[in-house]
Amino acid sequence: MRYKIMVEYDGTNLVGWQKQKDGPSVQDFLERAIYGFSHQTTEVYGAGRTDAGVHALGQVAHFDLDSPLNAFKMQESLNALLRELQAPVAVINTEIVDDSFHARFSAKERGYIYRLLNRRGATPLRLNRVWHLPFPALDIAAMRQGAKYLLGNHDFSSFRGAGCQALSPVKTLDKLDIDIVGDEIVFTVEARSFIYHQVRNMVGTLSQVGSKKFAPEDVKRILEAKDRTKAGISAPACGLYLNKVMY
């Protein structure tokens, strides 16, 4: 039986999605939770490998289990064990799917959001939930103008993080919206797939368009240089959320 789950997690104290030797990961918590009630060892496959500190509102994963549990009972069992493990992870939706479904390879589009708070005072209620950038006040119109150059099919080498395992730096960016939501600047980004650190590097560079270090047109120049050293800073992990995965 193949189960498709949707998962929310607080990445703050995790090493990321993927199992690693040096700390707790989402994958590890889920596999331990599954073992906890089924005593079956299974591998959980995620749609996106989020980094340490990155959150998810709607990560999608799948796993196989010889189990007579329906979707509702599977989710309740998983969540009971995750609570027991004190994991910052919860399963918010569960479906039984066909064996042909693969959380990673069947995904048609991935959506991230990035939350930035641009004000002097810190935000205790959103600590580790937004990137707090106290100053200068960002020019959002300039950032939106710069963002336009990134839309579409490009070689994103200038925004490629070190250690990227993607075969090609050529990706198609379908959406990069910058909205004011309450007191935050929220980036909504969608593509079939991304290269390593692409969203954080794009947001970091656009924040420097907002702070006038770069002109909007510089984004075009940076993109065409295909050279990571030409782009701006990388935005911190805490503002980034894997929002949804479309199949």
Add this chain to the structure above:
Amino acid sequence: MRYKIMVEYDGTNLVGWQKQKDGPSVQDFLERAIYGFSHQTTEVYGAGRTDAGVHALGQVAHFDLDSPLNAFKMQESLNALLRELQAPVAVINTEIVDDSFHARFSAKERGYIYRLLNRRGATPLRLNRVWHLPFPALDIAAMRQGAKYLLGNHDFSSFRGAGCQALSPVKTLDKLDIDIVGDEIVFTVEARSFIYHQVRNMVGTLSQVGSKKFAPEDVKRILEAKDRTKAGISAPACGLYLNKVMY
């Protein structure tokens, strides 16, 4: 010189607004921060005494200080010290005001919000930020109908917490809206002042209208009984936010 400040805090690990012997309070953190850079002892007066676990997005307070600092420098100094103290408290606005201003006694209206998440799966990203009520699915139309009986001038004794120090249980409730915001049920409540635990007791009782323990009309009956034992449960502190204070 009298300073009026607006304060955001995460109440999770605090004993509340007011100084107490048994743990850290917002008032205590602010007074320590002020002393930290000015070496002056002062008392900070807040608009509302929030309980342990209750948050604030826009608490207002005032204090007097013999200081040549302008509002901007005062706020920066305070926030630097609050960071040093690792306080879950930040000053987000500061003004120099007339000596006649009093954060508590000049307040004309106080606004709270209460956030409730009604779904099976928990929410690691909003742990201690919302009341997670996994089941049953609440009937929001019934809750809105019940809420109408609470609007206006009433004796709120049925919703009065033990240990309330208010002189009278008669208060005027100006607003009690129930909205769907994203996946949350958000209560927006406004009055000149409230009795102790009034918002949490009203939200708790309305949640039980939503779960069909009470009919909407029972809210009228409960109100008229003027008896705390007739009302429903008290909603937990973690979903409550002092949102704004109007002068």
